[in-house]
Amino acid sequence: MRKNDNSDLLTMLDVSPKSIIAVVGCGGKTSLIELIATEKISKCTSAKVLISPTTKILPMTLNNTTLGDTQKSCNEHEAKPGIQCLGIKNKKSGKLEALPEKILADIVLKYDIALLEADGSRQLQCKGWLENEPVIPQYCTHTLGVLTINPIGKPTTKKTVHNLPEFLTLTGLHENDIITEKALEKMVTCSQGMFKNSVGDMYLIINQVEAESDSQKAEAFLKSIKAKYPNRFKNMIYGSIRGNSWKKL
Numbered sequence: 001m002r003k004n005d006n007s008d009l010l011t012m013l014d015v016s017p018k019s020i021i022a023v024v025g026c027g028g029k030t031s032l033i034e035l036i037a038t039e040k041i042s043k044c045t046s047a048k049v050l051i052s053p054t055t056k057i058l059p060m061t062l063n064n065t066t067l068g069d070t071q072k073s074c075n076e077h078e079a080k081p082g083i084q085c086l087g088i089k090n091k092k093s094g095k096l097e098a099l100p101e102k103i104l105a106d107i108v109l110k111y112d113i114a115l116l117e118a119d120g121s122r123q124l125q126c127k128g129w130l131e132n133e134p135v136i137p138q139y140c141t142h143t144l145g146v147l148t149i150n151p152i153g154k155p156t157t158k159k160t161v162h163n164l165p166e167f168l169t170l171t172g173l174h175e176n177d178i179i180t181e182k183a184l185e186k187m188v189t190c191s192q193g194m195f196k197n198s199v200g201d202m203y204l205i206i207n208q209v210e211a212e213s214d215s216q217k218a219e220a221f222l223k224s225i226k227a228k229y230p231n232r233f234k235n236m237i238y239g240s241i242r243g244n245s246w247k248k249l
Contacts, residue, residue, distance in 0.1 A: 009039060009237075009244070009246050010036065010039055010040065010043070012235055012237050012246060012248050013142065013144065014142070014234065015036065015040065015142075017113075018112065018113075019141050020108050020114045020116070020137075020139055020140045020141050020200075021036070021113065021116065021141065021142040021143075022054070022136040022140045022142065022143045022198075022199065022200075023115065023116065023117055023118060023144045024118050024119035024134040024143060024144070024145050024146070024194055024195070024198075025121070025127075025144075025145045025146035025194050025205075026121035026124060026125055026126060026147060026162065027121075027125050027146050027148035027150075027207050027208060028146050028148070028207040028208065028241050029119060029121070029146050030057060030058065030117060031207075031241045031242075032146055032205065032207065033051055033057075033115045033117060034060065035241050036115060037049045037051060037062065037115060038062060038083075040112075041064060041082065041083060044112075045081065046081045047081065047112045047113065048079045048082070048084075048110070048111045048113075049082070049083045049084070049111060049112065049113050049114075049115070050084055050086065050107065050108060050114040051065075051083060051085040051116075051117075052087055052096075052098075052104060052107070052108075052114070052117075053096055053097065053098050053116065054098050054104070054117070054118045054134075054136070054137065055098060055117065055118065055119060055120050055133075055134075055135050056090070056093070056095040056098075056117075057087065057096050057117040058094070058095055059085060059089070059095075060085040062083055064082045064083055065083040065084070065085055066080070066082060066083070066084045066085070067085050067086075068084065068085070068087070069086075069088065069089035069096060070088065070089065071088055073086075074086045074087070074088070074103065075103065077107070079107075079110035079111055084111075086099065087099060098135070101137070104116075104137070105137065116136075116137065118134045118136045118137075118143075119134040119135070120162075122162050124160060124161060124162040125147075125148055125150055125151045125160060126151050126156075126161040126162070126167055126179060126183075126184075126187060127161065127162040127163055127167060127194075128161065128162070128163040128165065128166025128169065128170050128187075129163065129166060129170075129192060129193065129194070130163060130166060133196070134197055134198075135197070136198060136199050137199070139199075140200045141199075141200040142200045142201055142202075142203060143199055143200055143201070143202050143203070144205055145194045145198075145202065145203065145205065146205050146207055147184065147187070147204075147205075147206060147207070148206060148208040149184065149206060149208075149209075149214070149217050149218055149221060150208055151179045151184065152179055152180065152184065152217075153178060153179065155176045155177065155179070156168065156171075156173050156174070156177050156178075156179055157175065157176060160179070170186055170187060170190055170193055171183040171186045181221060181224075184221070185221075185224065185225060188204065189225060189229060201234035202232060202233050203233060203234055203236070203237065204222065204225070204233045204237070205236075205238070206218040206221065206222065206237070206238040206239075207239070207241050208240065208241075209238050209239050209240055210242070210243065215238065215247070218238035219238060222238060223249065226249060236248070236249040
């Protein structure tokens with residue numbers, strides 16, 4: 001996307017004081033969380049920003065970030081200006097796992113913004129959801145769904161899709177079929193898809209839109225969804241986390 005396309009992502013996402021944001025999907029969840037957190041701090045250095053998983057997340061290494069990775073440290077934490085990343089570290093995987101539900105529900109209230117990674121895709125670009133996924137707390141104000149259009153034209157295999165059997169059931173494809181725009185649309189819009197269990201306002205975000213040709217494809221994809229589901233999403237956005245360049249449909 002062209003440099004002058006850059007717009008304020010926080011405004012597009014209607015981020016306000018006491019927003020509690022669940023991020024789901026595949027194609028940049030953790031990077032999007034990092035971007036929102038750093039953007040908020042850049043606009044307000046006194047802001048208190050929480051990052052925490054409801055499933056699993058890699059510990060954040062952002063500047064101005066305090067890490068709590070044990071039950072004890074999270075219980076004893078004090079919300080303070082900057083970014084705090086809280087969870088319980090799994091020593092084997094190195095990832096932070098979810099805090100007990102009641103503890104997380106109490107902690108989020110202490111922050112200006114809470115960003116919850118509520119889904120996992122093992123860094124693959126498509127996914128089918130298990131019965132208990134995504135894990136979105138009922139007190140969330142936003143559900144952000146992230147995807148990329150890059151899988152279009154690729155085969156449905158375990159190298160491209162997380163939870164392949166569920167994805168095939170969701171989309172009607174067979175293993176080794178080519179992933180189509182229609183399949184991605186089903187992944188986003190079906191009742192058992194990306195926004196299953198969503199809470200609060202829903203936002204659809206296409207990431208990894210780097211070139212003008214990508215921009216045209218992303219815009220056409222979102223327009224098609226909007227025409228079929230005109231009132232489903234609060235905002236539909238496409239752009240690049242890497243370039244921090246965004247457009248709202």
